Amino acid sequence: MNDILYIKNADQIVTSTGHSETPAKKEAMRQLQIIENGCLLVENGIILAVGDDQSIRQTYTQHLNCAKIIDAKGKIVTPGLIDPHTHLIYAGSREKEYVMRLEGKSYMDIMKAGGGIHATTRATQTADFQTLYEETKRRLDTLLLYGVTTVEIKSGYGLTLEQELKQLEVIAELQKSHPMDIAATFMGAHAIPERHKEQPDRYVDEITEEMLPVVAERKLAEFNDVFCEKGVFTPEQSRRILEAGKTYGLIPKIHADEIEPYGGAELAAQIEAISADHLLKASDQGIQALAKTNTICVLLPGTAFFLMADFADARKMIDAGVAVALSTDSNPGSSPTLSLPFMMNLGCLKMGMTPEETINAATINAAHAIGRAKTVGSIEPGKQADFVIFNVPNYLFLSYHYGMNHVDTVIKRGKIVVEEGKTIFR
Numbered sequence: 001m002n003d004i005l006y007i008k009n010a011d012q013i014v015t016s017t018g019h020s021e022t023p024a025k026k027e028a029m030r031q032l033q034i035i036e037n038g039c040l041l042v043e044n045g046i047i048l049a050v051g052d053d054q055s056i057r058q059t060y061t062q063h064l065n066c067a068k069i070i071d072a073k074g075k076i077v078t079p080g081l082i083d084p085h086t087h088l089i090y091a092g093s094r095e096k097e098y099v100m101r102l103e104g105k106s107y108m109d110i111m112k113a114g115g116g117i118h119a120t121t122r123a124t125q126t127a128d129f130q131t132l133y134e135e136t137k138r139r140l141d142t143l144l145l146y147g148v149t150t151v152e153i154k155s156g157y158g159l160t161l162e163q164e165l166k167q168l169e170v171i172a173e174l175q176k177s178h179p180m181d182i183a184a185t186f187m188g189a190h191a192i193p194e195r196h197k198e199q200p201d202r203y204v205d206e207i208t209e210e211m212l213p214v215v216a217e218r219k220l221a222e223f224n225d226v227f228c229e230k231g232v233f234t235p236e237q238s239r240r241i242l243e244a245g246k247t248y249g250l251i252p253k254i255h256a257d258e259i260e261p262y263g264g265a266e267l268a269a270q271i272e273a274i275s276a277d278h279l280l281k282a283s284d285q286g287i288q289a290l291a292k293t294n295t296i297c298v299l300l301p302g303t304a305f306f307l308m309a310d311f312a313d314a315r316k317m318i319d320a321g322v323a324v325a326l327s328t329d330s331n332p333g334s335s336p337t338l339s340l341p342f343m344m345n346l347g348c349l350k351m352g353m354t355p356e357e358t359i360n361a362a363t364i365n366a367a368h369a370i371g372r373a374k375t376v377g378s379i380e381p382g383k384q385a386d387f388v389i390f391n392v393p394n395y396l397f398l399s400y401h402y403g404m405n406h407v408d409t410v411i412k413r414g415k416i417v418v419e420e421g422k423t424i425f426r
């Protein structure tokens with residue numbers, strides 16, 4: 001028997017439409033379809049109809065006879081949120097470094113002294129598979145509670161073939177067992193390990209010749225990411241790693257211009273990366289170059305907030321024609337959060353975005369940043385039935401209230417996974 005779900009009476013159904021092929025840019029980033037008193041019909045995990053109660057009842061009488069019904073009166077429905085940039089698989093924590101930063105030490109100085117990413121790498125290398133699996137699963141559960149139904153996760157706290165594979169295998173296991181959709185990214189190029197400190201190019205060789213072929217052969221990742229930053233990987237090394245990944249079918253992503261302007265945005269445009277992420281310090285030329293592409297600029301305002309740095313200029317980027325997405329960058333050092341709605345608040349308050357733009361940035365454009373826009377990121381017939389029901393009267397509350405969680409219900413592939421703000425799958 002078919003599995004039918006009917007959501008009715010939503011004060012608003014709020015979604016992007018018509019951007020499953022190409023991302024929303026410029027004015028389109030402000031456009032949302034808003035259906036008042038909206039209803040939604042789902043069959044076997046796929047959206048069948050969106051509209052008003054009367055027209056859906058007329059066309060789908062049979063379906064409604066056996067449907068599970070959710071009354072969303074007083075609430076709104078959005079697409080499941082998409083978090084397209086996270087470092088969720090790690091062990092340990094870095095609260096002592098946080099205190100050091102509060103006292104004036106910089107993120108990069110801590111990393112250069114062997115802390116930062118290196119500290120998390122040591123903790124992650126010693127953690128066994130089961131521990132990493134359990135800890136990451138808990139983080140995925142929390143993301144669902146905040147309305148995220150699809151997430152990207154990077155490796156990058158292994159920095160040896162064996163340890164990177166361990167992280168990617170944890171992702172593969174979670175892809176099988178958790179309701180969250182997960183996109184996997186190989187990020188062996190997250191830091192230069194101690195053993196290659198004197199000759200970083202040797203590590204680039206190791207990544208391109210020894211790691212990438214195995215990761216690709218075992219089909220453990222779809223994307224390949226590099227931390228292109230002064231003191232980490234140069235633009236030239238980044239290009240080598242990303243071009244090598246392409247030859248193995250891995251799609252390039254890049255951590256670009258996070259701490260200093262370094263040509264990362266320009267490189268992303270040249271190699272046609274699917275996303276260029278961070279961009280706090282992107283040059284005007286870099287932004288102009290990205291505006292001519294469909295590369296998604298994934299902005300991570302939690303990182304600027306937590307590193308007490310200047311925020312990326314989303315307003316300038318959107319006005320220039322860049323497709324912007326938002327993400328948590330969830331990780332233990334530069335952005336220890338699991339709240340994508342808080343990124344939407346920061347998008348408005350610190351990066352000049354409108355509430356409408358933050359919704360498109362956390363749904364359809366985020367889906368484009370991980371190549372999933374044909375199946376998720378909007379509420380349109382034929383797409384996967386991933387929704388969030390928020391307990392708010394209209395969508396402005398999503399970026400107006402901050403530091404609160406208004407998620408009431410989360411539906412993943414037509415199944416309820418969060419109800420009354422609590423996880424209900426096990």
Ligand SMILES: N=CN[C@@H](CCC(=O)O)C(=O)O
Pocket residue numbers: 087116117120227255258303329331332333334335
């Ligand atoms: N900048 C590089 N990587 C992460 C931080 C990882 C960490 O500090 O552990 C980021 O995107 O912010």
Ligand SMILES: [Zn+2]
Pocket residue numbers: 085086087255329
């Ligand atoms: Zn990152």
